[in-house]
Amino acid sequence: MNTTLPPSRDLPSARHAEIRAAVLVAAAPRPSRRWVAPLVTAAVALAVISMVAWFAPWNPGTPAAQPPRPTSGPTTSAAPSVDGIAAEDVPAIEKGCGQVTFPRVTFTLLAVLTDEAGRLALLRGEAENGVTYLIECILDFTPAMPYNGSGGTLDGFVSPLSVDLDGASAGGDAPGGKAEYAGKLGTEVLAGRVSPDVVKVTVTRDAQTREAKLAGGLYVARLVHPADWVIPEQLRPPIVRAYDKNGTVLAEIGV
Known part of the structure; x- marks a missing residue:
């Protein structure tokens, strides 16, 4: 009987790439609930490119699976005009x-x-593996950055109201701000889901209350602050309220 082991062989380069990709996915940390920095910038798959302040989805759940790599680039929907946006611009x-x-x-x-x-x-997305995404996106942020967004995946919905996105951005004149952001206002953005009987959502922090925009079972609201606003270290939670057609409060969440 021959007990000599066969000579070792290197793995094909394609197999090396597959193993490396699997290790990177397994080692990638889940985003923490609160990301804080002076000014929001573009994010890729919840990674902070520059100065960003964003929060992960509201409802806890199991980590969402990584979307499978498509064989071709994603397509966009042939949506009609939305809130004054021409159909050809959607x-x-x-x-x-x-x-x-x-x-x-x-x-x-x-x-x-x-x-x-x-x-x-406000945009909603569907990955090929069935995972649903919700993102907010600033339009015309800067000439060099016309789209600037962030968001995350959606977990289970508890009717009649959820808070799935909760973020804050310091003003462009805050200490440490970049020159190209000068004059930009500080903001807080909240978005989530509502049940069909909800016709109005408000967001309140301190003396400021804003009514949300509702569409497709979702809402988005933005509180606005001066250009020199700095995100407080102890930012008090806003209060989100959902109302029915009679003005009755159906739910109240202190984030």
Whole structure:
């Protein structure tokens, strides 16, 4: 009987790449609930590229599986006009906001909130593995960065109200801000899901209350602060309230 072992052979280069990808996915940490830094910038798969302040999805759950790598680039929906956005401009917003957050996910534009801080888009996406994503996206952030977004995956919904996104951005004139962000207002953004009987959602912190934009079973609201606003170390939770058509409070969440 021959007991001599066969000579060792190197793995094919493709197999090396597969093993490396699997190790990177397994080692990737889940995002913490609160990310804090002076100013929001574009995020790719919840990774902070520059100065960003964002929170992971509200409802705890098991880690979402990584979206499978598509054989071709994601497509955008042929959505109609949304909140004054021309139909022909919708695909560009869906693609642009998707590219700065989750490039492998196909997103649908649901609503655009316009206030003194500019335009803020709310988009929902579906990955090929069935995972649902919710992102907010600042439109026309800077000439070099027309789309600037962040967000995360959606876990189970507890009716009638959830808070799935909760983030804050310091003003552009806050200490340490970049020159290209000068004059930009500080903001807090909250978004989530509502049941069909909810017709109004408000967000309140201290003396400021804002009514949310509702669309497709989702809402988005933004509190606006001066350009020199700095995110407090102990930021008190806002209060989110959902109302029915009679003005009755159906739910109240202190985030």
